[in-house]
Structures are given as C-alpha cells and as structure tokens.
Amino acid sequence: MQQLLIATNNQGKLKEFRDHLREFYLLGLCNFDKEIEEPIENGVSFAENSLIKAKYYAHATSCLTIADDSGLCVNALDGRPGIFSSRYANGDYKQAFQKLNKELEGKEDRSAYFQVVLTLYNPQNDIYKQFNGRCDGKILYQSCGTGGLGYDPLFSPHGLDMSFGECSLEEKNKYDHRKKATDKLVKYLGEIM
Numbered sequence: 001m002q003q004l005l006i007a008t009n010n011q012g013k014l015k016e017f018r019d020h021l022r023e024f025y026l027l028g029l030c031n032f033d034k035e036i037e038e039p040i041e042n043g044v045s046f047a048e049n050s051l052i053k054a055k056y057y058a059h060a061t062s063c064l065t066i067a068d069d070s071g072l073c074v075n076a077l078d079g080r081p082g083i084f085s086s087r088y089a090n091g092d093y094k095q096a097f098q099k100l101n102k103e104l105e106g107k108e109d110r111s112a113y114f115q116v117v118l119t120l121y122n123p124q125n126d127i128y129k130q131f132n133g134r135c136d137g138k139i140l141y142q143s144c145g146t147g148g149l150g151y152d153p154l155f156s157p158h159g160l161d162m163s164f165g166e167c168s169l170e171e172k173n174k175y176d177h178r179k180k181a182t183d184k185l186v187k188y189l190g191e192i193m
Contacts, residue, residue, distance in 0.1 A: 002193060003027065007057040007067035012149045017066070019169065020182040024189075027063065036060050046070065046083055046117040047130055054121035054128060062123055066185070070116035070178065072151045074100065074139060076109040089150065097143050097154050110139045112155065114177040118185055129188060133181030148172065 003025045006017045014028045029036060039056035043049040046069040054067035071085030081088035081096075089096035104110060113136045121128040137157035145153045145165030153165025157175040164172050173179045 002189075003063065005029075005057060005061055005063035005065040007053050007065050010149070013068075016149070016169075016178060017182070019173075020179060021186065029057070032061065041069070043069075043083070046115055047119075047132075049083060050117040050119040050130065051121070051128060054119035055123075055126075058121040058123035065121045065123070066118055067121070068116055068118045068178065068181075070114065072112060072155065073115055074104070074110075074112040076107040076111070077103055082115075085151065093150055093153075094143070096151070100139060100154065101141065104139060112137060112139050114151075114155065116177045116181050118178075118181045120185060120188070131181040131184040131188070133177035133179070133184070135175050135177040135180070137175075 004021065005027045006014055007029065008014055009029045011028075014026070018026055036057065039052050041049045041052055043052055049069035050067050053069065054065050057063075057067060058065035069083065071082050073079045073082050088099070113134055116133045118131045118133075119128055120131075135157050137155055137160075140154050140156055140163055143153040143165065144163040145167075147153075147166065148164045153163050156163050160167065160171070160175060164176075
C-alpha cells in the first residue's frame with residue numbers, strides 16, 4: 001500500500017482525506033516523533049501556498065506529500081478572506097462569522113465559493129502536480145449546524161438547501177471543493193502508480 005503524507009495537523013481535514021483516499025496509507029504530521037515547524041506561507045495564491053507547504057513537508061519528512069491551501073472567497077468582498085481565511089478567523093470561526101456578516105451588511109450579493117488547491121510533491125525528484133477544486137454557493141445570515149470544518153456552518157452550496165455544517169459527509173461530498181480536487185488527485189495517482 002502506497003504511503004502518503006497529508007501535510008496537516010488538523011484532525012478533521014485528515015479524516016476527510018482518509019475518507020477520500022482509502023486505498024492509500026495516510027500519515028499526518030502528528031505521526032512523526034519530532035515536531036516539524038510550520039513553513040511561512042507567503043504566497044499570493046492558493047496554488048503558491050499549497051506548493052510552499054507540500055515542498056517544505058516533503059523535504060522535512062522524505063515522504064511523498066499532499067498539501068492543500070483553501071479558503072472562502074466572498075464575491076461582494078472582492079474575494080476576501082480568500083488566502084487569508086484561516087488568519088481572518090484567527091481560530092475563532094464564531095467571531096469570523098460575525099465579522100463576515102458585518103462586512104456584508106447592506107450588500108445584496110452574498111455569493112461565495114470555497115477554493116482549494118492540492119499539491120502532490122515528490123521529494124525524490126522535486127516533481128509536483130496541482131489539483132483544483134471549487135464549490136459555489138452563498139453566505140448564510142446565521143451559522144447553521146455544527147458539522148464540517150471552519151466556515152462550513154455559514155456556507156450553503158448551490159443545489160443544497162442547508163449549510164455544509166448541517167449535512168452529512170456523504171451529502172457534503174456531492175458538492176465539496178476538496179472532494180472535487182481529491183477525485184482529480186486519485187485519478188492521477190491511478191495513472192502513475
């Protein structure tokens with residue numbers, strides 16, 4: 001069974017990847033005895049930050065590595081918080097929801113999308129490939145549900161009459177940006193392995 005490092009300490013994200021990549025043996029950063037410092041994410045796009053993380057952790061562990069960078073992009077806010085989604089929330093998504101709703105006051109357009117870029121990086125030859133996923137929807141007026149990750153309770157994808165925070169993982173996967181990108185990754189891995 002092929003071993004892959006998922007470059008995250010986020011147990012929720014690791015679980016999502018495990019659900020999508022069942023035919024691989026997945027390691028998280030928590031599987032290493034030594035603590036690995038986080039890289040500085042100074043890219044100007046999801047693709048750049050994903051590559052920074054994948055390359056950094058691949059070389060730190062000598063493992064074939066998958067890293068992602070993702071975020072919530074709100075059209076009425078010119079794509080913000082975008083690549084700064086995690087910093088915008090600063091670990092407190094309840095406060096981030098309030099901040100988003102305050103910034104959207106008086107705006108009719110609540111359309112938004114989740115964007116993700118996955119990078120598969122091989123430290124043996126410095127070859128990498130990237131996979132994109134996007135889910136369009138809207139920002140809700142209030143948080144709904146407790147499931148999912150991060151901004152999920154505030155986001156409703158087109159075609160679903162509930163937030164990602166309210167739906168099951170199976171339902172979420174029909175729309176999810178990370179699932180779309182992971183499906184592309186799995187197809188690619190099937191072709192090269």
